[in-house]
Amino acid sequence: MPLEAFQRGLPSPEPRAVAERQRILACDAKAAARGLRAGMPVAAALALAPGLRLRERDAAAETEALLGIAAWAMQCTPSVALEFPDLMLLEVSGSLKLFGGLAQIAARLRQGFAAMGYSACLAAAPTARAASWFARSGKPCLIADAALLEDELRTLPLLVLQSGKDEALSSIGAGSIADLLALPRDGLARRFGQGLLDALDQALGRLPDPRGFCVLPEKFCAAIELPAEATQAEALLFAAQRLLAQLEGFLAARAAGTRRLALNLSHRAAPATRIELGLVAVCREAGHFALLLREQLQRTALPEPVRSIALEVQAIEPLAHANRNLFSDELSEEGNWPRLIERLRSRLGTAAVHGIALCADHRPERASAEAEPGAKQLALDFDLRPFWLLERPQALEEKESIPCRHGPLKLLAGPERIESGWWDGADMARDYFIARAADRALLWVYRERSPAGAWYLHGIFS
Amino acid sequence: MPSLAAGLEQHPGIWRGAELARSACPGIASGFASLDAELPGGGWPRGALTEILPQHEGIGELRVLGPALAQLAAQGKCIAWIAPPYLPYAPALAAAGIDLARVLIVKTTKDGDSLWAAEQALGSAACGGVLVWPRDIRYPQLRRLQLAAEDGRCLAVLFRPTQAAREPTPAVLRIALATADGGLALSILKRRGAPLSRPIFLPALSAPPAVASSSPTHRFDAHVVDSPTPAAVAAGSVPARLALA
Numbered sequence: 001m002p003l004e005a006f007q008r009g010l011p012s013p014e015p016r017a018v019a020e021r022q023r024i025l026a027c028d029a030k031a032a033a034r035g036l037r038a039g040m041p042v043a044a045a046l047a048l049a050p051g052l053r054l055r056e057r058d059a060a061a062e063t064e065a066l067l068g069i070a071a072w073a074m075q076c077t078p079s080v081a082l083e084f085p086d087l088m089l090l091e092v093s094g095s096l097k098l099f100g101g102l103a104q105i106a107a108r109l110r111q112g113f114a115a116m117g118y119s120a121c122l123a124a125a126p127t128a129r130a131a132s133w134f135a136r137s138g139k140p141c142l143i144a145d146a147a148l149l150e151d152e153l154r155t156l157p158l159l160v161l162q163s164g165k166d167e168a169l170s171s172i173g174a175g176s177i178a179d180l181l182a183l184p185r186d187g188l189a190r191r192f193g194q195g196l197l198d199a200l201d202q203a204l205g206r207l208p209d210p211r212g213f214c215v216l217p218e219k220f221c222a223a224i225e226l227p228a229e230a231t232q233a234e235a236l237l238f239a240a241q242r243l244l245a246q247l248e249g250f251l252a253a254r255a256a257g258t259r260r261l262a263l264n265l266s267h268r269a270a271p272a273t274r275i276e277l278g279l280v281a282v283c284r285e286a287g288h289f290a291l292l293l294r295e296q297l298q299r300t301a302l303p304e305p306v307r308s309i310a311l312e313v314q315a316i317e318p319l320a321h322a323n324r325n326l327f328s329d330e331l332s333e334e335g336n337w338p339r340l341i342e343r344l345r346s347r348l349g350t351a352a353v354h355g356i357a358l359c360a361d362h363r364p365e366r367a368s369a370e371a372e373p374g375a376k377q378l379a380l381d382f383d384l385r386p387f388w389l390l391e392r393p394q395a396l397e398e399k400e401s402i403p404c405r406h407g408p409l410k411l412l413a414g415p416e417r418i419e420s421g422w423w424d425g426a427d428m429a430r431d432y433f434i435a436r437a438a439d440r441a442l443l444w445v446y447r448e449r450s451p452a453g454a455w456y457l458h459g460i461f462s
Numbered sequence: 463m464p465s466l467a468a469g470l471e472q473h474p475g476i477w478r479g480a481e482l483a484r485s486a487c488p489g490i491a492s493g494f495a496s497l498d499a500e501l502p503g504g505g506w507p508r509g510a511l512t513e514i515l516p517q518h519e520g521i522g523e524l525r526v527l528g529p530a531l532a533q534l535a536a537q538g539k540c541i542a543w544i545a546p547p548y549l550p551y552a553p554a555l556a557a558a559g560i561d562l563a564r565v566l567i568v569k570t571t572k573d574g575d576s577l578w579a580a581e582q583a584l585g586s587a588a589c590g591g592v593l594v595w596p597r598d599i600r601y602p603q604l605r606r607l608q609l610a611a612e613d614g615r616c617l618a619v620l621f622r623p624t625q626a627a628r629e630p631t632p633a634v635l636r637i638a639l640a641t642a643d644g645g646l647a648l649s650i651l652k653r654r655g656a657p658l659s660r661p662i663f664l665p666a667l668s669a670p671p672a673v674a675s676s677s678p679t680h681r682f683d684a685h686v687v688d689s690p691t692p693a694a695v696a697a698g699s700v701p702a703r704l705a706l707a
Contacts, residue, residue, distance in 0.1 A: 336587070336588050337540045337566070337586070337588035337589070339586070339588070340540070340542075340566075340582060340583060340586040340588050340589065341566065343582055343586075344568055344579055344582060344583075347575070347578065347579075348568065348569075348570060348575055348579065351569075352568060352569045352570065353566065353567070353568050353569075354566075354567055354569075355562070355563070355565055355566060355567065356550060356552045356555070356562055356565050356567060357552060357562060358552045358553060358556055358562065359552075364551075367551075367552065367553050368549070368550075368551050368552030368553060369552070370567075373540070373563075373565075373566050374563050374564075375563060376563070377556075377561070377562045377563050379556075380553070380556070382553035382556075382557065384557070385551055385553040385554040385557065386551055386554055387524045387525070387550065387551060387554045387555070387558075388519075388520070388524075388546075388547070388548035388549065388550065388551060389548060389549045389550075389551040390548055390549070391548070391549055437520075439517075439518045439521075439641075440518070440521060440641035441518050441519065441520030441521055442520055442521075443520065459548075459551060460519060460520035460548060461520060461522075462519065462520050462521070462522060462523050462524040462525065
């Protein structure tokens with residue numbers, strides 16, 4: 001945990017370790033391969049691994065990380081208790097049916113921890129104290145039956161008690177819980193205090209073990225420090241996926257989704273780069289966020305290499321679970337076109353992807369407007385209009401009072417007089433005609449109702 | 463026991479050169495009986511590329527697709543217009559019966575972006591129709607779009623210039639449009655089946671309202687084919703009106 005609070009399972013080029021009071025507390029696999037062990041003096045560690053990246057233990061970062069994990073885990077149960085610095089307790093008896101059993105919940109948790117870049121030892125037991133002891137001892141057993149609990153507990157070493165009396169206990173010949181249970185209770189209480197007995201009773205379920213549960217934060221904010229300065233989108237995305245997995249759990253715990261998220265990329269000196277994602281529909285899928293983020297990251301120019309990234313979600317919105325199909329596990333994307341729009345927008349920009357709507361205006365330029373895709377539509381009736389409108393009318397030359405475009409145009413129908421807009425300064429007075437060009441294309445042309453009376457091409461029937 | 467030949471005849475992926483392919487998934491009715499009769503699957507193919515090569519822009523390339531697009535939009539499928547050459551005009555689309563809420567317009571500046579967007583739209587089950595106007599597209603890119611189209615089940619139409627007819631294509635259907643007297647001639651240059659020697663004639667596709675009236679009530683009559691009299695009237699009467707204006 002002390003190491004993962006910094007590293008989050010991101011691959012690092014150098015061996016890494018965390019130290020506390022000049023002693024190595026934890027080290028990664030690369031460092032361990034060079035012979036580093038926990039408890040080793042820092043000087044010895046540096047001698048073994050000269051390139052070692054050493055960090056002082058940061059208790060605040062560990063607390064932050066544990067709180068983040070707790071918020072993520074609340075998707076499995078609302079009752080999550082923490083034992084700082086590194087233990088999380090989930091009360092899952094109420095969630096067994098929903099998730100399909102203890103093994104399924106454990107698998108889900110394991111998968112989630114891996115996605116977030118943490119390693120964990122999972123253990124389950126009928127009492128919270130027993131579960132925490134199993135987890136501490138590194139024994140990944142899932143015990144659902146209270147009858148089996150005592151036998152399993154007896155095998156645990158006394159280190160898991162964290163009583164601080166390990167030496168005294170071993171000096172009286174007690175090495176495991178079984179030895180402790182065999183000793184007379186009153187003598188034990190006299191020598192080691194009532195606390196030790198109470199802990200044993202709580203573990204065996206003879207005494208209640210009330211816990212304070214965590215409360216979910218309102219906002220999501222999590223950060224990762226990159227193992228090495230990164231400039232490539234893929235490297236940033238890999239780190240961001242850790243945060244996105246955490247976000248997905250957080251949102252699932254709140255039965256919510258979000259439309260906006262922001263990724264802050266901090267640099268050494270330059271001000272942080274902020275990448276914002278705006279979604280059309282509320283969503284909480286880490287995979288989808290990652291897809292959108294990939295496009296954004298690839299388009300973003302970084303002023304400097306990135307040292308750390310932070311993911312932030314300010315506003316969350318309720319989002320119900322989607323129904324799954326009866327016969328297939330796959331969620332149908334049919335009618336799920338917000339996803340498509342978000343993908344397109346993340347690469348091409350928001351303005352490049354739009355819908356279209358009718359507007360109640362006679363002026364041809366204003367009768368059709370860009371709109372959000374899927375916007376409500378007015379039902380309006382216009383005269384015959386072309387499929388294509390030119391972005392701006394194109395001037396046509398005039399020969400013998402006949403407009404020409406690659407040859408003279410033959411006016412087939414018209415005029416349709418459109419005279420409107422005096423109230424907003426963009427007034428127009430035009431006579432529109434349908435004309436046939438020499439190449440037999442049908443055009444929508446107009447003549448200004450002004451003394452000059454110039455001709456313009458405005459649309460193409462197609 | 464059925465013979466091998468009979469079994470092969472039932473297979474949708476195999477057809478004799480002289481006959482039309484029986485498509486495993488029926489096409490989208492084009493709204494024109496004479497065209498449907500010549501298209502394998504009885505309509506525009508789904509899940510495959512179609513190329514339309516209009517002789518000039520504005521000769522009716524969109525109206526050929528109009529009924530099919532309206533039908534797709536009515537089914538709640540979105541229709542993506544990728545890199546259109548001009549602004550698609552809402553009043554005309556609405557008049558063609560296309561639900562505007564289902565229209566998605568993608569503007570791009572680079573050809574690479576258009577093809578990427580087309581690939582995304584083709585792969586998404588949300589899209590019922592994808593219309594692409596590539597400026598320059600090569601065979602490998604076409605092939606890639608064809609593969610993307612095979613993943614989805616949508617109507618995928620590429621609009622290309624007539625010069626493209628000389629190049630090979632992975633598209634399953636290629637139609638050239640040309641104007642004919644009073645209508646539109648569709649030549650099917652490539653289809654799954656025997657080549658079609660004569661063009662299909664669709665009358666009235668490009669027929670304007672042949673009435674030179676300033677009355678706002680007239681409506682486009684789909685059956686009036688470019689009759690010379692009103693047009694002549696129009697041509698004759700217009701300058702007089704303009705002189706008055």
